[in-house]
Amino acid sequence: MSAPDLEQQPPAAEGAAPRGYQLVLPPGWVRIPLRSGTKEALEKILFSQMGQVPEGIPRDDAMRFRLDMRRQIEKQARAARRNGGLDLYLPVRPRGGTFLMASFIVAEMPIGQDRAAPPEAVLAQLADDDGPDRSATTVELVGAPAIRRSYRSTPDAEELRSAPAAVQQAALPAYRVEYVIPVAEDVGRWISINFSTPGDGNLDSEFTGALVELFDAIVGTFKWSYE
Template identity: 30%
Template sequence: MIDFNVVVPEGWANIPTTPEFARVRKRIIDDIVRHHLPDSLPRDKAGPWRRILRKELTEATDEAARNGARAVLLPLREFNGVRLPGSMVMSVLEGGDDNVTTETVLGSILADAGENGTSLEIAGAPAARVAAVVDSAALRRTSPSLRVSYYVAHPEVSGVWGLLTFTVLSDGDVEADAVQAVVLVFDAIVGTLRWGNRDDIPTEDEVLAHMSPVGAEPPTTETRA
């Protein structure tokens, strides 16, 4: 199966959303909850917050799975003193019409995006970047969010695309320096994309056997979509 890898900074959680890694997903969510609300906190005060956080993470990854995503990337640590308020959903789209060229698809995407779209190259293939300000009501927030989607063509296989979409929360101004700094981090991660395949991925039991607790990752981590 065709896949891609990206390199992410220290302190990020890579949450798989495919059915074959359901136990890994639950383990990571449990680790995230424990990381933010450790067992040392009073149970009567921390218990409700733990349930809320676990519910939100489970619902978010369930939705990503329903939409065909393979993984969600979630920053957990601060970057230069700033908490990164966002997440990235990664998918591989296959089965496109061989009679429709890459240029045609990207041209249509960029035409719809207007001034919010950018043509570029990623991993040796053409790609499009589309930014949009979106309502945050679904996230139970009143301030808008900035959503950026990358459509990356496979350089050798027609009809195969990488779709990476990240959403960055704001306090009301999506053009604020803090928001744009977070966007730059996500953009940099997308720039590390490299195509490969999933033929040699470990089993779920192997992943579980070698997992480290959230917050104890090595300096850089390569992850698959």
């Protein structure tokens, strides 16, 4: 369902379902396909995108840093693919000497099994099922209704106590935003765009808020591709 470039698309036949989608990414962000071409994309990122390393890392350790980053991205990609992921997006270039801790995943959703149910009914059900710690609102994307949900996630204290020290150190509270979008002209098919960031460690900070606003701006460029 992904289209990595932003070239002008030919007009779609009336009533035709899209073959993919497009997003405009900020500088330094990359797309990693999860269904095919994952290995090739990681190789390209490792050698052509990650030319810089964060401040404080000695030059002799640059390659080790890149390989560590690749292993982390591979782990994230495998988890995303198991959950229906189509594409993983994340920043791979440092800003101000540090890497942004943020990413989002575009995935197919196992909802809308009743193909006769109109998208509005499914969206209303999703909004009604929203938990007390979540905030769901109806938005418009590509001329159709969609759902935007935001919430905060914190690691389970009991599970963390028995986890390795490295996992405990890496487990941070995160601010999450999810968009749920019906596929145009394809009743019963849905995709989600799921964003997660620990921000700067303070989920209420201006920095964390700026990352959420950046994600919302990226989603605002979403459009279907028909080529």
